[in-house]
Amino acid sequence: MSRVGTFCLVLHSHLPLLAHHGRWPVGEEWLYQSWAHAYLPLTAMLRRLASDGHRDLLTLGVTPVLAAQLDDPHCLRGVHDWLGGWTLRAHSAATRLPDLAAHEHRTAAAATDEFERHWRHGASPVLRGLRDCGAVELLGGPAAHPFAPLLDPRVRRFSLLTGLADHRVRLGSAPSGIWAPECGFAPGMEREYDDAGVRHFLVDGPALGGRTGLMRPVGDSSVVCAGRDLDVTYRVWSPRKGYPGSAEYRDFHTWDHASGLKPARVTGRRVPPERKRPYSPVLAAGAVRRDALDFVDTVVARLESVRLSLGRPGLTVAAFDTELFGHWWHEGPAWLEAVLRLLPTRGVAVRTLQGAVDDGLVGDPVTLPECSWGSGKDWRVWAGPQVSDLVTTNADVQRSLLAALDAVPVGDASGTPVRDPLRDLMADQALHALSSDWAFMVTKDSAADYARGRASLHANRVHELSGLLRSGRDRAARRRTEAWTDARQPLFGHVDARDLVRPTL
Template structure:
């Protein structure tokens, strides 16, 4: 018997409450390898890897060793797993961790309080290096497969390159999804039965595409279900279940305006020591300028973690009780976040996760995965979903608004060029076509062009110049290869495809012959 067995209802603190709680984490970054280092580029990957992905795996392995199962549902986008398995990225990450240790060592030579902070950073860097050298030598896939095999987590997949699906040509949308699921099968020997739809974006009819691809459930934001997220809902006439994020619970941790990471005791994300590049300050106060931030105090932060664990457990218990009372049956509560919140943006997040995953069962809350929710009947009546996302306004404006209209047009033109060129290249051969690495690279660059990250970064004015550069770079690569092929310069097209593949060689199993007709 595990610590997550079904429980009976009671409103007494610590006694069992009805229903099921699910934590869903969405792990995503764009393709960053070979595309710049600082301030945006590979540094973003290595920071997230060291601060979020390494600690998360450590937490899950620790809890799995305690015979805890069905802890959370983990979404891994193919573009992230591609980087976490890539030899170039693995070497770069090892160098980055070693540099972190050197920067921490430098801090130990500086006056207090930087010296004490440097000693703690050095210990963290040493642990990360030891973990990485011992466990990560062959990438993330073996580690994640072990967690999946052991029923520690449920895996969610997704389409290649994280495109905003409602705006994507249906042929490329189907191709990206099917290839994304196949990519997960190759890496983990598991084909995900559920996905985290990029940006939780939905357009009516997409449930039919999901059903055809073998996807049984997917995530949307709470407002897509009109705020009633207490049960999964089959979409329209399909058997595909939409699960909605409970904003009342999720926003307790992190919202656009508030949440635990903004507590005065926690490490401040934005304040750097410019000598070492470390972050030695605590938040101190919402309106306190960086130069006036107080030094970070681990004991103060640790006390805040315990308080926020207790608060979250109380919020989940109350929500399960109230939603079960409203429904007249046990309810399902889902809290969902970007994985990178835990460690990268919120330094104390991984410790909070470990403690909360222990505290919830102790408090009488059953925790389980989205697959558990379906198996145990936490599914209600069918629902019609509106066009939606989890972006600002809960609609498509971040990815389709006036601010990014030029990018929407760029995507449309590039996709049309790619599909036309690939169709012609594969249709010119009598009989079944052979594998065509030029056509493969055209689709690879096209998928990178339509990544949802680029319009998001422009709309949010977050490294917007870099985002536009990346979108246009991959569009240029697509057009350059396609133009050479269309004009009959096949050898030149091959050289171009090979050259771009040296920078963008992710998804090696991508096969243009599987593009839907």
């Protein structure tokens, strides 16, 4: 056990459905930007640390939605083309912005080399390699990223089992922990996790009353929760401030529209784009070192406070969206590498969540309230007045889905359920309709019309299939699905609607 305490970093990788499975208003660009600027440099950094002997570096959740896209041949070809385009854009700016163009050329070349050496067969081999060498713990999660507390228990269990099955097939083993989408929780879900073999999950710190210095068993289950330490996490990124807003870092929102490159540094919060100073990698590197040291000081101070409070070494858990590191914050991967190298030199043990459990950093049981990591730490983002129509739509989708499966079960002569592609596809479309992303985008007024349209599209498909199957018109249902050029088969190859008709565990 470290003399100071333990630091656990948890990253959550998630993007809504993109590519030919459905697009953001900006199409596949969001996926490819995150892939090139976050996933490639982060995995390269973790491999580098592992080769230097570091282990148990962080806990990484990749949602089944994103895992499917990162393994998809269409997306793999697309991001490779995008990387080539990035290089060409850098070259196009050479006469106007020579220093920026040279920096972008080097960065694009490194990303292309990383992709061609390690990613040509998708993300799964990359993630397996990092897990198998002990660098990371991989978390699973429910399929299609639903806000689980609002689901019918049967549908909630189905989404979880589908996501765990997808993880097991892609990565070779079932995860011991999950990232619950939006950190959403309702009392009683711990028993569902227990039944499904989940042993730990993350909640936001306020759900534990801020007592995040140890992981906690939930109720009388064998499942433990880790609380995100907001004081430490918000040092990096919060709704109002954080390191990425420092003057030296690259400004995410200022573009050179001729090349699509980002030529400016933040300069100042109220400085208009046309007055921002040119980006300087040298200045940014100095800021990385400064902010890494500041964060390490923050972690050490927090752990000393926890040790004083508990009378024993404890832990602090910082959790972020993976895309912060590289996509939103250009220097994020370099900062993270500096932090992970510095912490052990200050007597801090760096562990995964599973490593913290193995080290005995588990306290007394806790009763969790309804919670999430959204605004207010409650359910308002996904169940508030702005999205009351979506809540009603989601309830109707679940009723239609279950009605079709209950009214006309498909079984053999002995009554054993038989797998049916039509019902699998209906269940897959229901999972898409129930994604938490749609309510989030509406509540936050981020492409709200698109979100409502996507939710409506998938909901209408479920209702249509349900009606046809309940009336025995399987042939008509099959013809109807053949017209769905974007969804002739489930996105998740492990969707098995029989899991919805079996008795709840």
